[in-house]
Amino acid sequence: MVESRKPISIAQAVNKVMEYKLAGQVEWVSLEESQHRFLAQDITATHDVPHFNRSPYDGFALRSKDTIEASVHGPLKFEVVEELAAGMVSTVPVQQNQAVRIMTGAQMPAGCDAVIMLELTKELDIDGRKYISFKRSLKEGENVSFQGEDARLGDILVKKGAYINPGIIGLLATFGYAEVPVAVKPVIGLFATGSELLDANEPLQPGKIRNSNSPAISAQIRRAGGEVRYYGKLKDEFETTYTAISKALEEVDLLITTGGVSVGDFDLLPDVYQKLGADVLFNKVAMRPGSVTTVAVYQNKFLFGLSGNPSACYVGFELFARPIIRTMLFSEQPHLRKETAQLAKDVLKPNPFTRLLRTQLYYESSQLKVTPSGVDKSNITTSLAGANSLTVLPGGTRNFRSGDTVDILLLEDQQGSKCPW
Ligand SMILES: Nc1nc2c(c(=O)[nH]1)N[C@H]1C(S)=C(S)[C@@H](COP(=O)(O)OP(=O)(O)OC[C@H]3O[C@@H](n4cnc5c(N)ncnc54)[C@H](O)[C@@H]3O)O[C@H]1N2
Numbered sequence: 560m561v562e563s564r565k566p567i568s569i570a571q572a573v574n575k576v577m578e579y580k581l582a583g584q585v586e587w588v589s590l591e592e593s594q595h596r597f598l599a600q601d602i603t604a605t606h607d608v609p610h611f612n613r614s615p616y617d618g619f620a621l622r623s624k625d626t627i628e629a630s631v632h633g634p635l636k637f638e639v640v641e642e643l644a645a646g647m648v649s650t651v652p653v654q655q656n657q658a659v660r661i662m663t664g665a666q667m668p669a670g671c672d673a674v675i676m677l678e679l680t681k682e683l684d685i686d687g688r689k690y691i692s693f694k695r696s697l698k699e700g701e702n703v704s705f706q707g708e709d710a711r712l713g714d715i716l717v718k719k720g721a722y723i724n725p726g727i728i729g730l731l732a733t734f735g736y737a738e739v740p741v742a743v744k745p746v747i748g749l750f751a752t753g754s755e756l757l758d759a760n761e762p763l764q765p766g767k768i769r770n771s772n773s774p775a776i777s778a779q780i781r782r783a784g785g786e787v788r789y790y791g792k793l794k795d796e797f798e799t800t801y802t803a804i805s806k807a808l809e810e811v812d813l814l815i816t817t818g819g820v821s822v823g824d825f826d827l828l829p830d831v832y833q834k835l836g837a838d839v840l841f842n843k844v845a846m847r848p849g850s851v852t853t854v855a856v857y858q859n860k861f862l863f864g865l866s867g868n869p870s871a872c873y874v875g876f877e878l879f880a881r882p883i884i885r886t887m888l889f890s891e892q893p894h895l896r897k898e899t900a901q902l903a904k905d906v907l908k909p910n911p912f913t914r915l916l917r918t919q920l921y922y923e924s925s926q927l928k929v930t931p932s933g934v935d936k937s938n939i940t941t942s943l944a945g946a947n948s949l950t951v952l953p954g955g956t957r958n959f960r961s962g963d964t965v966d967i968l969l970l971e972d973q974q975g976s977k978c979p980w
């Protein structure tokens with residue numbers, strides 16, 4: 560008699576997994592290496608930016624109160640007493656009706672409170688001395704970039720858990736973070752199970768298929784921010800499978816297997832969990848694909864038994880393993896980002912279990928739209944290539960029509976969501 564499994568909802572399954580979430584750790588890496596990593600601490604401004612008043616233009620710094628009389632009919636003439644390139648500081652005090660030639664980025668000379676752009680002046684040479692004339696007055700503070708206008712000392716600029724993008728790299732450099740505190744990448748062990756599996760470099764043989772799950776899941780692990788420890792393929796033999804899994808568990812926090820979790824004669828993972836004495840959190844989720852996804856905990860380590868079917872394996876990872884990885888990367892929004900979009904095609908099917916359609920999300924005018932990225936079956940690989948989102952069609956519904964608003968989960972997004980379920 561085949562064991563009967565009781566399906567639980569996705570929300571219940573996600574909650575069960577998140578109860579056991581693991582803590583993250585901090586390491587320091589060079590600024591360059593920090594790209595695509597996740598911040599392990601809030602980044603605060605270590606000084607004002609800019610930290611001195613400076614000129615945003617090439618022109619002449621002067622005292623605005625001296626310019627009040629300037630007009631088209633009565634241009635004023637000021638003597639130029641110094642020239643400042645960016646990086647230089649003034650040495651000559653500026654007196655009434657004097658100006659300092661100043662370049663973009665140079666610190667404002669003491670006493671000056673405005674800058675007139677080069678284009679608005681005429682330069683004169685009188686008896687070997689330099690002068691400018693100009694025809695308009697300036698207000699106090701005009702064309703000055705003030706200390707602290709970009710950031711103030713102590714401001715929190717980027718929160719812990721943020722994905723480090725090029726803009727953040729620039730910010731870190733601005734504030735002198737030559738070394739950056741980032742989350743240690745969780746190491747995720749991975750096995751593919753199945754005696755039918757060939758590697759990508761092997762020619763096809765009758766009855767055998769190439770192992771696509773390991774490379775795909777490895778890429779998903781890296782996309783989520785983890786590091787892959789690939790242990791290779793396992794034939795469907797109990798002793799070798801049990802030994803390999805128990806040994807690998809000593810080396811990683813999270814171990815993913817693909818295949819062998821259903822009720823077939825060679826689906827050995829349920830027996831492996833039993834022999835280990837692992838606590839099986841669930842072995843059936845009311846979702847399609849991925850209904851056989853099984854998660855177990857053993858000595859504070861996770862065993863993710865993902866389905867062998869490629870689409871089911873892909874979805875199972877994103878829903879249950881990704882949030883654990885992102886939590887270890889200090890994210891407060893570790894789940895896939897949830898949004899709504901308009902369905903662009905009819906999906907005329909009953910959904911006894913919640914269906915997670917692999918979809919292509921795109922913009923049309925100002926509307927977000929989704930369309931299935933291929934055939935909606937658990938054993939299909941081709942629909943995964945074009946999928947940048949999962950469209951959630953809740954269990955107990957049927958027949959969605961083009962134009963219906965649906966919930967979507969974004970696969971390529973770094974923002975995430977607190978809990979979409
Ligand atoms: N009697 C029942 N049969 C099945 C049930 C069920 O409830 N009762 N569930 C079906 C569902 S749903 C799924 S999903 C699959 C899950 O099977 P397993 O997780 O046990 O995976 P396998 O049987 O090992 O493989 C399934 C399928 O995927 C192919 N596969 C496996 N590994 C890979 C890989 N690394 N790369 C590419 N393809 C892989 C494998 O050859 C099989 O075709 O069970 C249903 N059956």
Ligand code: MOO
Nearest residue numbers: 849850851871937
């Ligand atoms: O778990 Mo299966 O993926 O529902 O098709």
Ligand SMILES: [Mg+2]
Nearest residue numbers: 819821823826
């Ligand atoms: Mg099976």
